Amino acid sequence: MAVQPPTTSKITVFTVGLTVAHVGLLEVLDQRERQRVDRAVAEADRARFLLGAALLRIVAGSMLDLPAEAVTVDRTCSHCGRWHGRPTLPGTALEMSVSHSGAVVTVAALPGGGRVGIDVERTGDRPTLEVVAWTIAEAKFKAGGGPGLTLHRLPPPAPRHVLTLATNQPAATVEVVEVATLLPSSTS
Numbered sequence: 001m002a003v004q005p006p007t008t009s010k011i012t013v014f015t016v017g018l019t020v021a022h023v024g025l026l027e028v029l030d031q032r033e034r035q036r037v038d039r040a041v042a043e044a045d046r047a048r049f050l051l052g053a054a055l056l057r058i059v060a061g062s063m064l065d066l067p068a069e070a071v072t073v074d075r076t077c078s079h080c081g082r083w084h085g086r087p088t089l090p091g092t093a094l095e096m097s098v099s100h101s102g103a104v105v106t107v108a109a110l111p112g113g114g115r116v117g118i119d120v121e122r123t124g125d126r127p128t129l130e131v132v133a134w135t136i137a138e139a140k141f142k143a144g145g146g147p148g149l150t151l152h153r154l155p156p157p158a159p160r161h162v163l164t165l166a167t168n169q170p171a172a173t174v175e176v177v178e179v180a181t182l183l184p185s186s187t188s
């Protein structure tokens with residue numbers, strides 16, 4: 001067997017502001033995701049989960065060449081089996097991570113396998129360094145933890161927000177894309 005040449009993977013980080021949320025995005029969610037939107041009490045929480053789930057599907061759909069609503073997203077928790085776990089895309093080599101805080105929702109996509117974790121936090125009144133440390137811990141945890149993770153501190157996606165990425169792909173390049181509008185990708 002031929003030895004595989006080393007591949008350089010590319011991680012794309014999409015960031016979007018909460019103002020982009022609209023009810024049309026519900027159409028790309030599956031039933032359980034819609035129920036979770038319904039269960040959120042605070043308006044901002046509804047918008048954050050709606051946007052995160054929709055953005056994940058729209059990004060995954062474009063990378064897998066599928067309509068966003070046709071993407072299978074598994075949210076089974078690896079600890080307790082409930083449906084609040086890290087989203088995975090079964091049967092694909094696409095790794096994704098979602099985070100939302102304050103006015104920002106972000107999704108990181110790593111095609112071709114590997115591990116990636118993204119975390120955004122609004123600083124509020126907290127010292128920035130404390131929030132940075134928190135995002136580092138969260139991003140590492142979401143990337144599966146353990147030694148050998150590479151960290152990327154990314155530009156703030158909004159004033160007083162911190163954005164940090166962790167991956168086990170040390171050579172991966174990271175591109176940040178600011179998303180201005182999110183339309184349902186359905187053909188209707």
Ligand SMILES: [Zn+2]
Pocket residue numbers: 077078079080081082084085
């Ligand atoms: Zn759980």
